[in-house]
Structures are given as structure tokens and as C-alpha cells.
Amino acid sequence: MRIKLTIEYDGTAYAGWQRQENALAVQQVVEDALTKLTNTKVVISGASRTDAGVHALGQVAHFDTESRIPPDKYSYALNTMLPPDIRISASEAAPENFHARFSTAGKLYRYQILSAHHAGALTRNTHAHVIYPLNDELMAAELKSLTGTHDFAAFAASGSIVKDTVRTIYTADMYRRGNTVTLFVSGNGFLYNMVRIIVGTLVETAFGRFSPEDMPDIIASRDRSRAGMTAPAEGLYLNSVKY
Amino acid sequence: MRIKLTIEYDGTAYAGWQRQENALAVQQVVEDALTKLTNTKVVISGASRTDAGVHALGQVAHFDTESRIPPDKYSYALNTMLPPDIRISASEAAPENFHARFSTAGKLYRYQILSAHHAGALTRNTHAHVIYPLNDELMAAELKSLTGTHDFAAFAASGSIVKDTVRTIYTADMYRRGNTVTLFVSGNGFLYNMVRIIVGTLVETAFGRFSPEDMPDIIASRDRSRAGMTAPAEGLYLNSVKY
Numbered sequence: 001m002r003i004k005l006t007i008e009y010d011g012t013a014y015a016g017w018q019r020q021e022n023a024l025a026v027q028q029v030v031e032d033a034l035t036k037l038t039n040t041k042v043v044i045s046g047a048s049r050t051d052a053g054v055h056a057l058g059q060v061a062h063f064d065t066e067s068r069i070p071p072d073k074y075s076y077a078l079n080t081m082l083p084p085d086i087r088i089s090a091s092e093a094a095p096e097n098f099h100a101r102f103s104t105a106g107k108l109y110r111y112q113i114l115s116a117h118h119a120g121a122l123t124r125n126t127h128a129h130v131i132y133p134l135n136d137e138l139m140a141a142e143l144k145s146l147t148g149t150h151d152f153a154a155f156a157a158s159g160s161i162v163k164d165t166v167r168t169i170y171t172a173d174m175y176r177r178g179n180t181v182t183l184f185v186s187g188n189g190f191l192y193n194m195v196r197i198i199v200g201t202l203v204e205t206a207f208g209r210f211s212p213e214d215m216p217d218i219i220a221s222r223d224r225s226r227a228g229m230t231a232p233a234e235g236l237y238l239n240s241v242k243y
Numbered sequence: 244m245r246i247k248l249t250i251e252y253d254g255t256a257y258a259g260w261q262r263q264e265n266a267l268a269v270q271q272v273v274e275d276a277l278t279k280l281t282n283t284k285v286v287i288s289g290a291s292r293t294d295a296g297v298h299a300l301g302q303v304a305h306f307d308t309e310s311r312i313p314p315d316k317y318s319y320a321l322n323t324m325l326p327p328d329i330r331i332s333a334s335e336a337a338p339e340n341f342h343a344r345f346s347t348a349g350k351l352y353r354y355q356i357l358s359a360h361h362a363g364a365l366t367r368n369t370h371a372h373v374i375y376p377l378n379d380e381l382m383a384a385e386l387k388s389l390t391g392t393h394d395f396a397a398f399a400a401s402g403s404i405v406k407d408t409v410r411t412i413y414t415a416d417m418y419r420r421g422n423t424v425t426l427f428v429s430g431n432g433f434l435y436n437m438v439r440i441i442v443g444t445l446v447e448t449a450f451g452r453f454s455p456e457d458m459p460d461i462i463a464s465r466d467r468s469r470a471g472m473t474a475p476a477e478g479l480y481l482n483s484v485k486y
Contacts, residue, residue, distance in 0.1 A: 008364040055365060079361055087364040118322055121251040121330040122298060122369070 003071055004094035005030070005044070005078075007059040010085040011233070012125040017050045017059065026050075026086060030061065033081040037074075038067040047100045047241040048107060051193075053233030055126070057110075058089070058240035062100040098243070106170060106242040108186040109195045112235045113203070116179045127180065128199075128235035134206040136176055141212040142205050143172040143183065146198060146219075153222035155198055156191035157230070165191060165222070184239070193230050201228030246314055247337035248273070248287070248321075250302040253328040254476070255368040260293045260302065269293075269329060273304065276324040280317075281310040290343045290484040291350060294436075296476030298369070300353075301332070301483035305343040346486050349413060351429040352438045353480040356446070359422045370423065371442075371478035377449040379419055384455040385448050386415040386426065389441060389462075396465035398441055399434035400473070408434055408465070427482070436473050444471030 007030065015023035019031065027046060034042035047060040069077065074091035082088070097103075114120050114127040115134045123129075146169055153165040169187040176182075183202070185195055201218070204210055209228065210218070218226045250273065258266035262274065270289060277285040290303040312320065317334035325331070340346075357363050357370040358377050366372075389412055396408040412430040419425075426445075428438055444461070447453055452471065453461075461469045 010364045010367070057365070075361060084362070084367045085364050087361050089359075089361050116332075118318060118330050118332050119327065121253045121328050122300070124253070124327045126365070 001066075001071070002062055002064050002094045002096055002098055003074060004092050004098060004100065005061045005063075005074065005088055006090040007046075007056060007061060008087045008089050009056050009059065010125070011050060011053050011055045013085060014052065016052045016054065017046050017048065017056075023052075026056075026059075027061075029082065029086055030078070030088075033078050034063060034065075034074075036081065037077055038065055038069070040066065045100050047104055048238050050236075050238055051233055053125075054236045054238070055234075056238040059238050060100045060241045060243075062094055062098060100241075103243050104189070104241055106186055106188055107190065108184060108239040108242070109190070110237040110239045111183040111185070111195060111199045111231065112237070113181040113183075113199075114179060115181055123180075125234050128232045130203055130206075132207060134181060134203065136174065136181070138205050138212060139181075139202045140174045142202055142210070142215055143174055143185075143198075145212050145215040147172050150219050151222055152191055152194055152219070154218050154224055154227045155194045155201070156224065157193035157197070158224045160192040162191060167191065167194070196231045196233070196236060197224075197227050197229075199231035199235070203231060204228035244309075244314070245305055245307050245337045245339055245341055246317060247335050247341060247343065248304045248306075248317065248331055249333040250289075250299060250304060251330045251332050252299050252302065253368070254293060254296050254298045256328060257295065259295045259297065260289050260291065260299075266295075269299075269302075270304075272325065272329055273321070273331075276321050277306060277308075277317075279324065280320055281308055281312070283309070288343045290347055291481050293479075293481055294476055296368075297479045297481070298477075299481040302481050303343045303484045303486075305337055305341060341486070343484075347432070347484055349429055349431055349485040350433065351427060351482040351485070352433070353482040354426040354428070354438060354442045354474065355478045355480070356424040356426075356442075357422060358424055366423075368477050371475045373446055373449075375450060377424060377446065379417065379424070381448050381455060382424075382445045383417045385445055385453070385458055386417055386428075386441075388455050388458040390415050393462050394465055395434055395437055395462070397461050397467055397470045398437045398444075399467065400436035400440070401467045403435040405434060410434065410437070439474045439476070439479060440467075440470050440472075442474035442478070446474065447471035 071093040075088040112127040119129040314336040318331040355370040362372040
């Protein structure tokens with residue numbers, strides 16, 4: 001039986017989602033718990049390979065099992081075994097052709113910024129801290145200019161080996177509440193570090209490096225060095241995955 | 244010169260605000276940094292002695308110093324020395340008769356609850372987790388019945404030695420956003436554990452133990468055992484202090 005898990009995690013303590021040598025990844029922690037629970041080696045596939053320090057409110061993963069544990073009980077059983085910074089928010093049966101990564105219709109990312117003179121104690125692992133005041137109107141205009149289908153090569157970490165760098169951004173919105181700015185970006189897929197480079201470019205817009213009118217040129221250049229810095233991992237959340 | 248500090252902290256790692264033997268308190272960490280910064284032993288007075296695990300967005304403290312550091316520079320200097328879970332959000336000169344604790348005109352506390360089947364990974368140190376659905380309307384009605392001037396002995400941790408247990412609650416409000424419930428309670432002063440016992444009573448109201456009509460009787464009883472449980476520390480924030 002194929003089981004779909006929805007997973008929330010605080011990425012602060014982890015080397016990202018994907019299992020790797022010499023560092024603890026979220027995937028490994030969940031796989032180890034599942035292997036212990038079902039007494040069989042379990043491998044899970046996740047929708048998004050979030051980086052070190054990046055969080056998830058709704059990561060999705062699937063695995064196959066012969067276990068007769070009722071699908072909705074995995075969440076309760078796993079949550080008694082997992083560390084408190086990883087929680088299974090739901091578990092359910094999935095069709096045999098469901099694939100957490102390849103069946104995705106879209107992903108929604110969130111990015112949180114604290115815009116203040118001093119960093120926050122309570123937001124130190126959950127928000128990027130920007131000391132200079134942000135220009136909300138310019139940032140929102142720049143965000144809007146990124147929506148649609150474009151070749152986003154300029155917004156992908158250099159060294160990534162993906163050949164097709166065309167992606168569609170469905171929505172891109174920004175909200176402010178006091179000194180906290182939250183961005184939501186949804187699309188059919190994202191290149192490596194794409195959301196963090198978009199946010200870094202927006203923040204540098206506020207510093208006067210870019211204006212919204214520059215965006216078409218930056219996109220057309222397909223040149224990573226034309227876009228802004230990569231915003232830090234701690235502000236980024238995989239909010240939800242759509243199928 | 245008397246200096247006023249506004250302090251934000253994540254209380255998770257600390258034994259509370261007040262300096263104590265055998266455990267690390269926020270007061271001690273700030274005093275040690277100030278002592279190092281000014282090369283003289285510094286003692287600070289805080290507005291509220293928050294408990295272990297309780298957070299602060301706007302704790303206020305004062306100290307006296309002969310140092311010639313400009314008052315607004317303490318925040319920047321201290322933030323380079325303090326651990327990232329304690330931040331000085333502002334520093335300023337205060338009148339000689341200003342006292343962080345005795346000059347207060349009111350305090351505003353916040354309490355955050357995650358109402359969901361599963362605990363949250365990202366909210367594990369910042370929200371109390373309640374598995375059962377809450378009855379928002381009953382809770383809000385009960386909150387309202389606590390406003391005004393009352394003898395709150397029934398809502399003080401037993402064993403506290405304060406003689407005068409009369410306090411005035413100015414405002415008491417509740418907001419929901421998805422599965423997160425946030426309560427704000429302001430008053431001229433609070434007894435030991437008072438906000439946490441109020442919240443615990445509200446949550447038990449949702450379980451059917453109390454109804455809003457019971458509140459006047461519970462208050463009149465002055466009996467701690469008549470009120471509800473003490474809600475956990477991690478949901479509580481000293482939001483701000485008014486002078």
C-alpha cells in the first residue's frame with residue numbers, strides 16, 4: 001500500500017530534507033522511524049528537497065509498505081517516535097500511481113522577513129533579518145513582474161545541472177504586519193535556490209540596486225550574476241504542495 | 244545615569260527572568276554582558292519576573308551606570324555580546340525616579356494556543372498545544388467576565404505570599420487565525436501564574452468543565468482549587484509594559 005505523509009519541520013537543526021552522508025537530514029529521521037515502526041526498511045520520496053535550515057509546514061512524502069497499520073494511524077505512531085521539531089500532520093492512503101515528487105501540480109513557498117534595527121530573539125530561526133527599511137511598493141511590483149512563464153536561469157544557483165530552466169510562477173504576493181514582511185510565491189516548480197534568489201533580489205531593490213523595470217532584462221540575461229543575493233535559509237518555508 | 248532597556252527573549256533555554264543559583268536566568272545573562280561592557284558590576288531591575296520557558300517581546304529593565312556610553316548605543320553593543328535568543332530592542336536614558344518594576348502603569352500578556360490533532364514542529368516552543376477543539380465563544384465570554392477589579396486569589400498559584408490579591412484587568416481579548424488562538428490580557432498587575440491559570444480555566448471551559456456563568460463564583464471563592472489547570476509556560480509572552 002502507498003501512504004502519503006504531510007510533514008511539518010523546523011529545519012534549524014537539519015542538513016535539509018535529503019538523506020546524506022555525514023549529516024542528519026529530515027528524510028533520514030522519518031525513514032528511520034518508519035523502519036522501526038514497520039520492522040522493514042522503508043525509503044520515502046519527498047516533494048521538495050529543502051535545503052539546510054529551510055522549514056516546511058506542508059512537505060509531502062510517500063512510501064510503500066506491506067504493513068497493516070491503518071493509513072491514518074501512521075501520523076500518531078510516528079509522532080511518538082520523532083523528535084519534536086518534526087511532526088507528521090497527516091497520513092493517508094494514496095493511489096498506486098501517486099508520487100510525492102512527480103505528481104505535483106504546484107508548490108507554495110513562504111518567506112518571512114523581520115525588517116528592524118535589531119534582530120529578534122523569537123524570530124532568529126524563522127525570519128531573515130534586514131536592518132534597512134524595505135520599500136514595500138517596489139518589492140511588490142517586482143514580485144508581480146516575475147509571475148508567468150519565464151526562463152528563470154538568472155534565478156537559479158550557479159552550478160545547478162537542470163537543463164530546462166523554464167518555470168511558471170502562478171502567484172507572488174507580499175504582506176506586511178508591523179515590522180514583519182511575508183512573501184508567498186506559488187508555481188509549477190522551482191529551480192535550486194530560486195525563491196531565495198528572488199527574495200534576495202527584492203531586498204536589494206529596496207536598497208536601490210534594482211528597480212522593477214530591470215526584471216525583464218535580468219530574466220532575459222539568464223545570468224545568475226545579474227540577479228541579487230541569495231536570501232538566508234531561515235526565512236524560507238515550503239508551505240504546501242498541490243497535486 | 245539611569246538607562247531603560249527593552250528586551251526580547253525566547254525563554255525556552257532559561258530558568259526564567261530572575262537571577263538564581265544553579266540555573267541560568269535571562270537577568271544574569273544581561274547583567275553579565277553589561278558588567279563586561281562597562282567594566283563595573285551592574286545590577287538590573289526587570290518589570291516582570293517571567294517564569295522558566297516564558298517569553299518576552301517587551302520586557303523592560305533599568306540600571307544605573309557611570310559609563311559614558313550614549314544611552315541608545317547600549318542596544319547595539321549588548322546585541323554583539325548576548326546570545327541570539329536574547330535581544331535588546333531599545334535602550335534609552337530614563338529619569339532618575341524611573342523604576343522598571345515599581346513605575347509600571349500596566350502590563351500586556353499574550354498567550355498562544357495551537358488547537359490541532361497534532362502538535363506543531365515550528366510552534367513547539369511558542370504555543371501551547373491543545374488536542375481537543377476549543378469553544379471560542381465560551382472562552383471569549385469567560386475572558387470578558389474577568390475584566391474589571393476583582394480579588395484574583397483563586398487565580399494565583401498556591402503558596403504565593405502576596406497579601407493583596409486584588410488586581411484590575413483592563414482588557415481581555417481572543418483572536419483566532421486558522422488553528423491558532425491568541426489571547427491578550429492587560430492589567431495593572433498580575434499574581435503569580437495568574438495569566439496561565441486564566442488560560443487553563445478557559446481551555447477547561449471548552450472541555451465542558453466550566454461555563455462563563457461560573458466565573459463570578461470562582462472569583463468569589465478565592466480558592467485556587469476552584470479554577471482550572473495552569474496552562475504551560477511556552478505559550479506565554481510578556482508583550483509590553485506601560486509606564
